[in-house]
Amino acid sequence: MNDNRVNLGKHVNRVNRDTDVTDVTDTRTVLVVGSGPTGLLLAGDLATAGIPVTVVEKRPAGISNLSRAFVLHARTLEQLDARGLADELEALGRPQDRLPLFGGLALDFAALPSRFRHVLVIPQYEVEKVLLRRAREAGADIRYGTEMTALSQDADGVTVDVTGSGGERERLRAAYVVGADGMRSAVRSAVGLPFPGRSVVRSVILADVRLAEPPEALLSVNAVGDAFAFLGSFGDGYHRVVAWRRDRSAPDDAPVDLDEVREITRYVHGRDFGMHDARWLSRFHSDERQAPAYRVGRVLLAGDAAHVHTPAGGQGMNIGLQDAANLSWKLAQVVDGHAPDSLLDTYQAERHPVGRAALRSSGGMIRLVMARRPWTPALRKTLVAVLGRVGPARRRVAYQITGIGVRYPAPSGAHRTTGARVPDVALAGGRRLYRALRGGRFVLITPEPYDDRGAHGERLAVERWAGDRRTSVLVRPDGYVAWASDTAGPTAGIEAALAAHLG
Incomplete structure (x- = not known):
């Protein structure tokens, strides 16, 4: 075990052995908690590899269309291509070769060394539908309305207690458990891992609205120092609006009305695009947090359960999917006996730095947008100029946000290419x-x-x-x-x- 792992005996919550539950045992099973994109990709990969996999999700069955994530980046599309899913998602979404950030700054993806030289505008629920179908067709057991209530582990496996929507209780035994259950992860809490960090932006408004006069671009964003507003098209007549204004702070459960969304959007963009017929209005706060370890014994974390950051750059869902792509084949190797358990330690070594880099890049962008010091506008203007004129700097930012630039550490003496991403080369x-x-x-x-x-x-x-x-x-x-x-x-x-x- 590496030094980043948390002491198992100190942090595990023990199951109440007197609970009247059904005992279900399969020592080759991987149990995934959470059926968002990260959990579904992981489950589909494991099932495809012949590993028995069960997914438990406390939400009832059905895919919500009220999701925050909105784009797929090039590296994620490459991973989906390796699963035969990219072309289907490309047909459902709309590619855009530029990603607007702020102050007129946009990243141009036309020169990416990838088959996917664009960002794909597609709501998270469409991605989930495709991943859910694949996981089920491969044989994954998906259990909605099922909540994990306790977890313990020993040298041979993990025991998890779950409760169904009707109150029925069951005890599941698995070789490994993966927590893909989001920012408020029950799995992370069960193994005692902290989630250090802080809230960066409070009282951010999310709204799904129709626009009488939609902007020409699929994605539009602007910031004026003490406010920002993002608009993105779902492609079904509705647009997602993400809006924030410094002097409109309110708790997450405070009601939101469409007039507030219109006001902030007018303040930032100069017009409200004729917003009407809101089908959803909500408020949230955006945090920067990362678990110190992605593995505790036989329990692993992925996606938002392991790291959360601001939505700047649209990296959240993408990094979670890439976590799953890194972890799934390693779990399959270990469970099938083709690799030692220590292979799973490389998941922490490879993916934790990627999560940390996303916190820094997205946090840096949002802080630059929000900063109110007198010199901030000049700094933003300088940054726009540098990225617009200096090719290496622009390329570095694009590679980091899209995931194309991720490279994993290699052992001493390894070939110079070891750990590097391989593009879709011709064979x-x-x-x-x-x-x-x-x-x-x-x-x-x-x-x-x-x-x-x-x-x-x-x-x-x-x-x-x-x-x-x-x-x-x-x-x-x-x-x-x-x-x-x-x-x-x-x-x-x-x-x-x-x-x-x-x-």
């Missing part, structure tokens, strides 16, 4: 990498024929480069380099690499 025979990755497989790309998969069967796809590259590369199921060698052929250590990474 021999007109194939491409992200199609070969489907099904949660590793992909070995070689310059010469290599047909001996040994005992790895359907867990490994062997491909050749479309061109004359001489490097052999083993690509992980999440699209990052596991191993590489500049010397072609089996003598370069291919067999050793396969044994080390596939068991």
Whole structure:
């Protein structure tokens, strides 16, 4: 176990053994708590890999259309492409090659080194529908109206007590539990992990409205120092409005009326776009928080249960989905006995820094928007100018927000590409990498024929480069380099690499 893990005996809540419950045991099962995008992607991956997976969700069945997340970034679309889902979501959403931030600043994605050179405007509920269908078709057991009430773990597994909507109680036994149950995670609380941080923006208004005079852009945002307003189209006649004004502070449960939304939008944009027919109005506060550990023994955290930050840049849902893509194949390897339990420690090592970077970037943007010091407008103007004129700076910001720039740490002495994201490279025979990755497989790309998969069967796809590259590369199921060698052929250590990474 690494030093970031929390002491298990100190933090675990023990189950009341006298509770009258049904005992359900399967030591290969992974239990996922939470059926948002993160939990559903994870469940679908595990079920596709043949791992028994149960998802418990305290909400009743049905996908809410009142979700906050609104965009899919390029790296997330690549991960969805590796699951055969990206094209379907692209047809449901609307691509936009620029993402507006503030003060006229926008990120241009047209030059991204990706098949997806845009941000896809699509509400979270559409993403959830597709992920839910996939998880069910793969065999995941999805239980709505079911709340986790207690959790304990031992050396062999995790015991979870759940209560159904009718009061029925059940005891579930799993090899591992993943908390994907959001900011107020019951799983995180059950293992005693703190969630340090603070509220950054209070009394942010969310509204879904119709507009008599909608803006030309799918996404519109502006800030004036003491207020900001974002507008985004759902594509069904409604627009999401996110609005804040410094002098309109109120608790989250304070009522909101459409006049308040109109007033803030006029103040920021100069007009209210003829808002009418609000189908939803709400207030929330935006926090910056991150759990110190994403793993405590056999319990792991993903998505908002592990990290939350401001909505600036639209990174929230995307980072959660990328968490799931990183964790799912590792859990499958460990549960099936192909890798030691210590492989799960790399989830913390690889994803915790990504969550921390998102807190910094989104927090920096929102603070710059909100700051009221006299020099702030000049700083914003300078930043817009720098990002508009300096290619490397603009590219660095775009890579960070889209996830394209994420690179994982590599062991000492590893090939220079180890841990790097692999783009959707062309393969021999007109194939491409992200199609070969489907099904949660590793992909070995070689310059010469290599047909001996040994005992790895359907867990490994062997491909050749479309061109004359001489490097052999083993690509992980999440699209990052596991191993590489500049010397072609089996003598370069291919067999050793396969044994080390596939068991």
